[in-house]
Amino acid sequence: MLEGLNRVGIYEWEVPIGYVPGMRVAGRFFLSESLAKTLEPGAVQQLANVATLPGILKNSLAMPDIHWGYGFPIGGVAAFSVDEGVISPGGVGFDINCGVRLLSTPLLHKDVSGRRDLIDELFRTVPTGVGAKSCLKVSSQSLDGMMVKGARWAVSAGYGVERDLMRCEEGGVMNAADTRFISAKAKQRGIPQGGTLGSGNHFLEIQVVREIFDPDAAKAFGLTLGQVCCMIHCGSRGLGHQVCTDHLKILESATKKYHITIPDRQLACAPITSPEGRAYFGAMAASANYAWANRQMITHTTRQVLSKMFRVEYEEMPLIYDVAHNVAKIEEHILNGKSRKVCVHRKGATRAFGPGSRDLPPDLTSIGQPVIIPGSMGTSSYVLHGTQLAMDRTFGSTCHGAGRIMSRTQAKKNLNGREITANLLKEGIIVRAHSENAIADEAPGVYKPSDEVVNVVHEVGISRLVARLSPLGVIKG
Amino acid sequence: MSFEEIPHTADVKIHASAPTLEALFSETFKALMQVMYGTERGDGTIRKIRIESTDNESLLADFLSEALFLSEVEGLVFSDARIRINGYCLIAELRGESFDPARHSGGSEVKGISYSGLEIMHDANGYMLDIIFDV
Numbered sequence: 001m002l003e004g005l006n007r008v009g010i011y012e013w014e015v016p017i018g019y020v021p022g023m024r025v026a027g028r029f030f031l032s033e034s035l036a037k038t039l040e041p042g043a044v045q046q047l048a049n050v051a052t053l054p055g056i057l058k059n060s061l062a063m064p065d066i067h068w069g070y071g072f073p074i075g076g077v078a079a080f081s082v083d084e085g086v087i088s089p090g091g092v093g094f095d096i097n098c099g100v101r102l103l104s105t106p107l108l109h110k111d112v113s114g115r116r117d118l119i120d121e122l123f124r125t126v127p128t129g130v131g132a133k134s135c136l137k138v139s140s141q142s143l144d145g146m147m148v149k150g151a152r153w154a155v156s157a158g159y160g161v162e163r164d165l166m167r168c169e170e171g172g173v174m175n176a177a178d179t180r181f182i183s184a185k186a187k188q189r190g191i192p193q194g195g196t197l198g199s200g201n202h203f204l205e206i207q208v209v210r211e212i213f214d215p216d217a218a219k220a221f222g223l224t225l226g227q228v229c230c231m232i233h234c235g236s237r238g239l240g241h242q243v244c245t246d247h248l249k250i251l252e253s254a255t256k257k258y259h260i261t262i263p264d265r266q267l268a269c270a271p272i273t274s275p276e277g278r279a280y281f282g283a284m285a286a287s288a289n290y291a292w293a294n295r296q297m298i299t300h301t302t303r304q305v306l307s308k309m310f311r312v313e314y315e316e317m318p319l320i321y322d323v324a325h326n327v328a329k330i331e332e333h334i335l336n337g338k339s340r341k342v343c344v345h346r347k348g349a350t351r352a353f354g355p356g357s358r359d360l361p362p363d364l365t366s367i368g369q370p371v372i373i374p375g376s377m378g379t380s381s382y383v384l385h386g387t388q389l390a391m392d393r394t395f396g397s398t399c400h401g402a403g404r405i406m407s408r409t410q411a412k413k414n415l416n417g418r419e420i421t422a423n424l425l426k427e428g429i430i431v432r433a434h435s436e437n438a439i440a441d442e443a444p445g446v447y448k449p450s451d452e453v454v455n456v457v458h459e460v461g462i463s464r465l466v467a468r469l470s471p472l473g474v475i476k477g
Numbered sequence: 478m479s480f481e482e483i484p485h486t487a488d489v490k491i492h493a494s495a496p497t498l499e500a501l502f503s504e505t506f507k508a509l510m511q512v513m514y515g516t517e518r519g520d521g522t523i524r525k526i527r528i529e530s531t532d533n534e535s536l537l538a539d540f541l542s543e544a545l546f547l548s549e550v551e552g553l554v555f556s557d558a559r560i561r562i563n564g565y566c567l568i569a570e571l572r573g574e575s576f577d578p579a580r581h582s583g584g585s586e587v588k589g590i591s592y593s594g595l596e597i598m599h600d601a602n603g604y605m606l607d608i609i610f611d612v
Contacts, residue, residue, distance in 0.1 A: 040486060067486050067487055068485070068486050068487060069487050069488070069593075070488065070591040070592075070593035070594075070609055070611065071591075071593060074487055093588075093611065094588035094589030094611045095588050095611075129582055129586075130513055130514065130581070130582060130584055130585070130586045131552065131576045131578065131581065131582065185546055185550075188550050189546070189549055189550060198586060199584075199585055199586040199612075200585055200586060200588075200612045238549050241545075241588045241589050242546065244588075244589055245542045245589055245590070248592070249535075249539070252535075252592075264592070264593055264594075265534075265592035265593070265595065266591055266592045266593040268592075404486045404487050405486065406486070407484035407485050407486055408482075408485075408488075408489060408585075408612070409482045409483065409484050409485075410484055434578075434582040434583065435582060435583035435584075436583075437583050437584075438583070438585070441585065477586070
């Protein structure tokens with residue numbers, strides 16, 4: 001382990017106050033010894049930098065998929081006092097409400113095994129990659145609907161069913177959305193991209209449930225062994241990217257105006273209650289809504305493909321759940337025995353509310369929130385449930401994915417997209433992407449093993465394993 | 478005058494160097510376009526932009542963000558930029574062509590230009606920087 005860090009539990013480490021100048025609280029992160037071998041000094045420094053921000057509560061936290069990002073580390077979680085704390089786009093990222101959802105189907109492994117035509121059809125109908133434009137026409141009025149009502153707009157426009165909304169974090173809409181703070185540029189970028197997947201690590205994957213760890217929770221979520229599911233990973237596209245760019249500029253001036261000292265310009269921030277802080281929060285919420293609508297639109301396209309090819313009814317493909325993993329939210333948490341409103345930033349971290357939490361649909365209240373952790377191409381994805389311990393320790397948060405360990409430059413140099421595709425095919429996994437580079441960039445070997453990451457959060461108890469899914473086919477941006 | 482991609486776990490990190498500030502901006506711009514669209518980029522279409530900012534780093538980030546915006550909404554892939562800088566004001570002539578999925582689909586979409594670790598340095602040999610693009 002890196003020098004200057006204190007081990008405080010089997011899987012828990014402390015970054016003491018003083019690790020970087022100006023820390024107001026200590027940092028804490030969760031990691032196994034084997035995952036610690038790939039921990040980068042830059043990631044720990046970023047975790048410590050977050051601890052210098054005004055109004056931070058308890059600890060600057062990071063999940064076991066911690067890695068070096070910009071501003072916050074990826075895997076970073078921090079909560080701020082609503083009255084004295086700040087809000088920062090560096091704690092959310094450019095891809096606001098990048099998130100993941102899991103759609104179930106009544107199909108079994110044997111129904112889709114080796115069906116290249118299914119993956120080809122999804123690749124043809126769901127726009128992916130750089131420069132992709134939507135086939136679903138979005139008017140400027142519809143764009144307002146997406147930003148204000150999120151997934152609710154998409155369902156009312158015919159891109160889903162009412163029950164889908166019950167299975168989205170926040171019901172698929174943040175009511176704090178304020179489109180007055182969305183620039184004309186952001187809107188211009190948002191219109192042609194509604195219903196598109198994007199590129200990079202975004203994907204749509206056909207998966208099969210391989211293992212059930214918690215039968216009661218799996219039953220409540222709607223998962224059975226051998227069942228085919230579809231996982232969709234994407235965010236707010238150019239609209240969210242532009243909102244982050246625009247507001248970073250405004251918040252940079254605000255950082256100076258409010259005399260806030262920051263160790264990294266990407267941590268530009270403003271008091272949550274300031275006009276600049278409110279403007280960013282309203283615009284960020286509108287972008288988050290756009291992302292929920294976007295995932296709902298892709299869900300619709302996917303259901304249509306599956307309906308057509310397998311004669312499955314649209315209603316037979318219920319949504320298991322949809323989670324955001326790049327977002328800031330005002331939530332109530334218990335601090336020193338008292339309930340307090342706090343602003344939780346999750347940058348590459350997933351909300352993992354425990355049993356009894358208010359935001360859960362009635363049928364899941366006794367279980368806890370479904371948590372969806374995508375693997376990388378070729379490796380397993382997991383469904384977990386939130387816990388009370390997460391509420392007590394991590395502001396109801398857990399990891400968001402496998403977490404990269406190899407840079408893209410190394411991946412392109414050492415890995416060959418064609419070989420990876422051929423090897424995955426031998427394992428029964430069909431991959432479609434626009435380029436071999438995109439496949440090498442996102443190959444299984446560039447990520448931490450997803451099983452090790454989820455094992456840490458399971459052992460620590462900030463979420464518990466429910467089911468494991470493995471890929472059958474994937475389309476990449 | 479050059480740029481190269483250097484290892485960064487999550488994103489794309491570029492190291493660029495050039496004898497003048499204008500050339501440094503131009504190299505970084507070309508690096509951005511290469512990351513997004515690959516190396517086969519032609520010209521024939523011209524767009525002019527003007528950016529004003531508060532320091533060199535912000536000027537660069539604002540310039541690249543504007544290029545990202547233009548590229549996305551107009552479907553343009555740029556190959557080169559002629560840049561003039563006066564104080565913290567920049568005028569650029571961007572040369573490029575329309576996006577062609579057959580030639581330009583191989584790259585990674587850049588989501589934003591990060592300020593993390595962005596510092597433009599200057600010595601007797603010229604200017605240099607490291608910059609992170611979120612992909």
